[in-house]
Amino acid sequence: MYGLSAADEDIQARARAFADELIPFEVEAELSGGLPDDVTAAHKKRAIELGIFATNLPRELGGGGCTTFQQVLVQEQVGRVTNALGWVAATPPSWFPPVASADQLTRYLLPTIRGEREECYAITEEGAGSDVDAITATARRDGDSWVLHGVKWHVTSFNTADYCFFQAKKIDDPERLPGDSGGEHLLFLVDLPSPGVSVVRTPAYSHTISHHHPIVAFEDVRVPAANLVGAEGDGMLYSREWFRFERLMVAARCVGAAERLVAEMSGFASSRVAGGIPIASHGLVAGMLADSVTELFAARSMLYETARGIDRDPSDVKTAHAQCSMVKLYCSEMAGRVADRAVQVFGGRGYMRENAAERFFRELRVERIWEGTSEIQRMIIARQLTARGVTALA
Numbered sequence: 001m002y003g004l005s006a007a008d009e010d011i012q013a014r015a016r017a018f019a020d021e022l023i024p025f026e027v028e029a030e031l032s033g034g035l036p037d038d039v040t041a042a043h044k045k046r047a048i049e050l051g052i053f054a055t056n057l058p059r060e061l062g063g064g065g066c067t068t069f070q071q072v073l074v075q076e077q078v079g080r081v082t083n084a085l086g087w088v089a090a091t092p093p094s095w096f097p098p099v100a101s102a103d104q105l106t107r108y109l110l111p112t113i114r115g116e117r118e119e120c121y122a123i124t125e126e127g128a129g130s131d132v133d134a135i136t137a138t139a140r141r142d143g144d145s146w147v148l149h150g151v152k153w154h155v156t157s158f159n160t161a162d163y164c165f166f167q168a169k170k171i172d173d174p175e176r177l178p179g180d181s182g183g184e185h186l187l188f189l190v191d192l193p194s195p196g197v198s199v200v201r202t203p204a205y206s207h208t209i210s211h212h213h214p215i216v217a218f219e220d221v222r223v224p225a226a227n228l229v230g231a232e233g234d235g236m237l238y239s240r241e242w243f244r245f246e247r248l249m250v251a252a253r254c255v256g257a258a259e260r261l262v263a264e265m266s267g268f269a270s271s272r273v274a275g276g277i278p279i280a281s282h283g284l285v286a287g288m289l290a291d292s293v294t295e296l297f298a299a300r301s302m303l304y305e306t307a308r309g310i311d312r313d314p315s316d317v318k319t320a321h322a323q324c325s326m327v328k329l330y331c332s333e334m335a336g337r338v339a340d341r342a343v344q345v346f347g348g349r350g351y352m353r354e355n356a357a358e359r360f361f362r363e364l365r366v367e368r369i370w371e372g373t374s375e376i377q378r379m380i381i382a383r384q385l386t387a388r389g390v391t392a393l394a
């Protein structure tokens, strides 16, 4: 199905086998808020051995050098696993190589591709989420350093990362108070820990994964000038490129999650007898199964076509941008509907945390929020539709 090449089938099989190895650890991770560090380290090592780590980075830098389609095939399998256990098959920042200095390559990117370092992103603030331009974090040049100031929210993986990308606006006026909104967007590399970087608090979230999303204060954090990423003013450009990539990968993981949910709920519905017959034979349950697999097929077809379109013509960034929004929107909303039905099909069992449907039901909710909410995706899509016409998008 889907006309996969031998190489596509090979990497898909490796990723699928890896996901199947992780699934038995889910309940332990759910009930303990994660797995012991040595177990996670072993999983990461295995992902590297299997060649499904850093699939999105070029071979010459030590990455997998995979096509976009192959990256999607891998992340789809990652999505079949709950509790973020599959995140060990990481995708380091693929927008970074063209703009990274030799020093940044050596100190940050190459060790990340080797699995020795891990990054996190500090962009969102209390008053700036969808509207990234509203950030008030500041960066002020002082001799050979930059001084960074701001409070960032939802910094995913801050507890496991050893450096972060910090987005701020440039201020030139030394008299200006920290927190005043400045001009151009700048992106910096900040080592963790660094003097002035502290966790304000670590809120609890709906999912119970080992990666935390704390609120983090950066108070007059001094970084060398060499830690500015790319050109001054280009900070938003990199974030946008990363959003596009991540939206496609969110969609892939949602499709993987939906596949697992459909498999689990149809298996249960075939064996669970109520009223003398398997519940799958009750029309109302059959309808939930049929709707779910139909939406899965639609989502996967759309996902694969989007990824292949990017591989066919990587220069058509506008189409890729709109289609990544479309596929993120559709796949995340589809997965939410499928998870809701799966809980229903499992009945009381579907409300137990030991059941994958219950965990997906909570975990998939954020897919409609991060990397741009569903509303933001709709705005992007509608803007492109009215500007470029229907045939440019679909």
Ligand SMILES: Cc1cc2nc3c(=O)[nH]c(=O)nc-3n(C[C@H](O)[C@H](O)[C@H](O)COP(=O)(O)OP(=O)(O)OC[C@H]3O[C@@H](n4cnc5c(N)ncnc54)[C@H](O)[C@@H]3O)c2cc1C
Residues within 6 Å of the ligand: 120, 121, 122, 123, 124, 126, 127, 128, 129, 130, 131, 153, 154, 155, 156, 157, 205, 213, 366, 369, 370, 371, 372, 373, 374, 375, 376, 379
């Ligand atoms: C678990 C989790 C992990 C995260 N990880 C990170 C991370 O690692 N790094 C990071 O920087 N950020 C991270 N985020 C932040 C995430 O990207 C934002 O939460 C998201 O972009 C939405 O921003 P917001 O929460 O401020 O919501 P808001 O922007 O306040 O939006 C609130 C509501 O208003 C709607 N809305 C806003 N603007 C518009 C508009 N123009 N048109 C229509 N509707 C609109 C939204 O769709 C939403 O429904 C994370 C968030 C979560 C929940």
